Amino acid sequence: MTLFIEYLNAIVPLSDEAKNAIYPCLKKQHYKKNETIVRELASSQYLHFVEKGLIRAFYLKEEKEITDWFGLEKSIVGPIVRNFPIKKTIHRLETIEDTTLISISFNNLEKLYFQYHELERLGRIIAIQSMLLLQQKIDSIQFYSAKERYIDFITSYPTIIQRAPLGMIASYLGMNQVTLSRVRKMNV
Amino acid sequence: MTLFIEYLNAIVPLSDEAKNAIYPCLKKQHYKKNETIVRELASSQYLHFVEKGLIRAFYLKEEKEITDWFGLEKSIVGPIVRNFPIKKTIHRLETIEDTTLISISFNNLEKLYFQYHELERLGRIIAIQSMLLLQQKIDSIQFYSAKERYIDFITSYPTIIQRAPLGMIASYLGMNQVTLSRVRKMNV
DNA sequence: AGAATTTTTTAGCAAATGTTAAAAAATTAC
DNA sequence: GTAATTTTTTAACATTTGCTAAAAAATTCT
Structure with missing residues (x-):
């Protein structure tokens, strides 16, 4: 529990009152x-924090699983807001490894936002940081070749490559698994 | 001025005190x-709102301009935070049409956030909304063909296609201008 | 209106990525 | 430890998109 609070406190220093x-x-x-955490992300009533382990969010597109988010330890699942519809498609949340999550209901989260201005600020700043990550992802898929995206990925997330199957990573990088395999063999 | 405040008020109803x-x-x-608004976005000290007109943000990649954001009337330029580094690259902000902007310094914005909890909340919600737009853009460039992206674009932003040159739109959609032209002629 | 400039389209060829299927390698289950 | 299953790689071919250059169309300037 305290690990999550420490994580938040590192983003915006919080008063003891808020922490409590x-x-x-x-x-x-x-x-x-390989366990399902949330069957339908959009209707989930909880915000999750990965204390330990590795998880992913994915959806089905033409029978195939598209992984569009990895959650390493110390990540917050999705956005800090109630019923935020990431997409119209149904997202599922699953573990890739044995995982420990810390969760809080959106209901309680809203109450905390309401009660503590400093937590509202924290939520704003986390959202902004998430925007930065999204923007980075746009940059990497918009104008870079499959090889460049792969290099960028292993640089940004060196551990995931050893912990998640290539198929998931390929879909995350917006390329065919065969292409990813090809790209990997081009030395790097 | 009031148009901007009305815009904000529609997102989160504000007290008269905050509005004032x-x-x-x-x-x-x-x-x-075609006028430059901000030569280097990352070091700009202002948040802008497009009251009227059309603007864009772009950067240079290998001598070519890459437009990665369009600002229609009633858009906020970039994120609601001081010195938010969208990218390491130097972004310029330019008008595409005659434009009226409403601006506020980050300095004042921070003060307002600090003073009014409700404005901090507004900032959080705007950031979340921006995340949604970014996520949509990721969806469209990650798994859709050039043609599908174009169709998606004209559906989402029907007016921009008539107001901005195709070259800008092509770079926004992550494709060659020649490809965009080709795709357009495939009837649609 | 006519010239100059910019934008858009067209064409031909090159490069990158997708697709299907099968083999090889690695992992998991018994 | 061996069989079964899953993951990764390889190969051959198809499709999409990129690139260069030139023509056509539209816009801007004088």
């Missing part, structure tokens, strides 16, 4: 490898 | 077509 208010809202849960 | 605090911080300015 967050604490009782948190719930810790363990998941096994 | 915003008002004196605003500055209105007119620009001609």
Whole structure:
């Protein structure tokens, strides 16, 4: 629990009062490898934080799984807002490894935002940081070749490459798995 | 001025007090077509709102201009935060048509955030909305063909196609101008 | 209106990526 | 440890998109 609060505190220093208010809202849960965490992300009522492990969000496009987000330890799942519809498509949340999540209901989150101006600020800043990550992803897929995207990925997320199957990474990078395999063999 | 405040108020209903605090911080300015608004976006000290007209943000990649954002009337330029580095590359902000902007300094914005919890909330919600737009853009460039992206674009932004040169739109869509031209002639 | 400039389209060829299928390698289950 | 399953690589060919250059069309300037 405190790991999550420390994570938040590192983004925006929080008062003890705010920290104490967050604490009782948190719930810790363990998941096994390849387990479904949330069957339909859009209608989930919880915000999750990955304390340990690796998870992913994906959806189906023409029978195929498209992974469009990886959650390493110390990541927040999706955005900091109630029922934020990432897409119209149905997203599922699954573990890739044994994972420990810390969760808080949107209901409680809204209450905390309302009660503590400093937490509202924290939410704003996390959203801004997420924007930065999204923008980076746009940059990498918009004007770079498959090889460049792959190099960028292993530079930004060196551990994921050893922890997730290539198929998931290929879809994350917007390329065919065969293309990813080809690109990898081009030395790098 | 009030148009901007109305825009904000529509996102999150604001108290009169907050509205009155915003008002004196605003500055209105007119620009001609093809005029530079900000030479280097990352070091700009102002947040802009497009009251009227059309603008774009772009950067140079291998001598070529890459437009990566269009600002229609009633858009906010970039994110609601001080010195938010969209990219390491130098972004310029230019008008495409005669344009009226309403601006507020980040300095004043920070003060307003600090003073009014409700404005901090507004900032958070705008950031979340921007995330949605970014996510949509990722969806469209990641798994769709040039033709599909073009169709998606004219559906989402039907007016821009008539107001901005195709070269800008092509770079925005992450494709060659020649490809865009080809795609357009495939009936649609 | 006519000349100059900019934008858009067209064409031909090159390069990158997708697709299908099968083999090889690695991992998991018994 | 061996069989079964999953993941990764390889190959051959198809499709899409990129690139260069030139023609056509539209716009701007005087």
